[in-house]
Amino acid sequence: MPETINLDSPTVRRPRLRRTVTLLVAAALALAVWVVSVPLAGLDLTFGSGAQEQTVSPASVVLVPLLVGGAGWALLAFLEGRFRGGRRAWLITAWTVLVSSLLGPVTSGASGGVLVTLLCMHVLVGVTLIVGLAPTSAR
Template sequence: METMIPSTTARSARRRHRLFTVLSATAATLLGWAVAVPLAGVELTARSGGVEQRVSPVAVAVSTLLAGLAGWALLALLERFTGRARAVWTVVAVLVLLLSLLGPVSGGAGRAATLTLVVLHLLAGAVLVPGLRRTAGR
């Protein structure tokens, strides 16, 4: 039985799609931040270790990029070591998204900030989970 090795073109297309997904998630969360903070006037602050700090667009972008790249790395690892990478990755990604909501729920400084942070997490997940899942080998 022959093993199918993806062509260089297929691998390049997969990488481009994954990069586009990570960048799209970042753009979505930055857009969410822009709508909430400058346009709607939400004071976006979070509590961490008893200290309140503003959530800047840089923090939003970096957090989304890191989450996306971590998801991409996990998917790539799973593809190497299991034939069920898509299913395993999807379960892990959804669980991580749900767990990530604990941060804003417990750390948002006020209702508007908490709601905004939850929405930003959900925006990132709404782009990253289906976008990266779509690129996984079957």
């Protein structure tokens, strides 16, 4: 008979709470970078040109880390539930995704302060998610 997991037990709630807080912190940090860069420093956080031009809004700055973090959380839960080395596989995948994500700002046509801001957001969100989600995993 399959083992039943009590979702209200402290061992389940603590990782879930930590993971939720991690996603919220990642989104808040990205928004803080946006606030410093756009309203305070006066940076026009726009990249690309013509029909490809995109402006980074505060909504996207908050929504993307929550979505990416949720996807990372789901992958971690899947891997740790199915494979003995799930946490290690997730860490390798997460660091690879973070490094790959840096190509987005670099190849977007952004330059100067916009490029630095986008790279800072990517690194800050990625590292926060990796450092915040990984320790909650079963080893």
